[in-house]
Amino acid sequence: MEKRHLALFISSLNKGGSERVLVNLAEYFFAQGYRITIVTQYRSESEYTVSEGIERVLSDITENEKKKSRVVNFYRRFMKLRDIWKKEKPDLILSFIGKNNIMAIASSRFLRIPVVVSVRGEPELEYYSRGLRFAARTMFCLADGVVLQTSRCLDFFPLPVRRKAIILKNSLHPAFIRESYEGEREKRIVAVGRVDANKNHEMIIRAFAQIAPEYPEYTLTIYGEGDLRPKLLKLVEEMGVSERVALPGAVMNVADSIYKASVFVLSSFSEGMPNTLLEAMALGLPVISTDCPPGGPGELIDHGKNGLLIQPGDTEGLAENLQKILNNSSYMEEMGKNASKVKEDFNPETINGTWQNYLEKIIKEKSQDFKFTGGYGR
CATH class of the missing domain: 3.40.50.2000 (Glycogen Phosphorylase B;)
Known part of the structure; x- marks a missing residue:
């Protein structure tokens, strides 16, 4: 045949x-x-x-x-x-x-x-x-x-x-199907995605700059390539967080790069069913995402249980929710454990x-x- x-x-x-x-x-x-x-x-x-x-x-x-x-x-x-x-x-x-x-x-x-x-x-x-x-x-x-x-x-x-x-x-890509990390998480906030206007990584940088003095051990890493990368690097400098924010571009193995991080953030204005959010949840990361149209993040996240939802463009809301996770290690662990259950459905x-x-x-x-x-x- x-x-x-x-x-x-x-x-x-x-x-x-x-x-x-x-x-x-x-x-x-x-x-x-x-x-x-x-x-x-x-x-x-x-x-x-x-x-x-x-x-x-x-x-x-x-x-x-x-x-x-x-x-x-x-x-x-x-x-x-x-x-x-x-x-x-x-x-x-x-x-x-x-x-x-x-x-x-x-x-x-x-x-x-x-x-x-x-x-x-x-x-x-x-x-x-x-x-x-x-x-x-x-x-x-x-x-x-x-x-x-x-x-x-x-x-x-x-x-x-x-x-x-x-x-x-x-x-889910097979690389993201693994046991959740059980050790002490690295004090890193991470994001992954094409560096363009829709992804709105600027909001993450501004929110991190707000809380950075309160959490001196934490850093922010945004993985991905795109036209706005030079503009974001300039913003990082203007916000005075150059030593603590990295935009390394695209990486070959995203799963390994974010596996031990403390929080994953999706800041888009619009997403279908975002792979990066799904993958971060599968790895057992606590996640914060915009509740953007046409509703993919909202279908993945049960707010407060396996992740947190904010409105698109809400820098203050992102800063507050980052603090909510970083201030409570047991909440961070429980949220990540609940998030990892998406492996069953995907x-x-x-x-x-x-x-x-x-x-x-x-x-x-x-x-x-x-x-x-x-x-x-x-």
């Missing part, structure tokens, strides 16, 4: 949360005996690696193919992507994020290839303009499946899309199996549709 072939489509494999979920899924399906093709528009400088045997195809046009006309360049990108689907003939296309989802649906029309699109964050932000929102709400009606991160995301879409939508969780075997069952269901349903209706012409 020929291997089932899945094509996974995303802009790049640049180190970010959505990209990591896609790579995790690619590795899982590859280990299950599937043929996997990852289609990206381009390669970035810092990317997740994939196993040898997983194919990689680039869909963007080359410099030689580009013209001065944006319309012509769009048409060429569209046709190149369509030609990839024609050549690869996958049993299913799984697309991630924003415009990619719209392109995946449009470029594969009438090719008899089922398409599942996945919205990874707040739909209002992922489809940020009036034109993109109209396109998403209409084009998603033509998708064979729609994967969302939280139930609140459903409100963005019309009824025909909501009827075919499903909420699928992100699986273990890779269960979650990846759910994705597999869903995608297989879509493939089989479309196969039956094509068999009884004649399908679309190639």
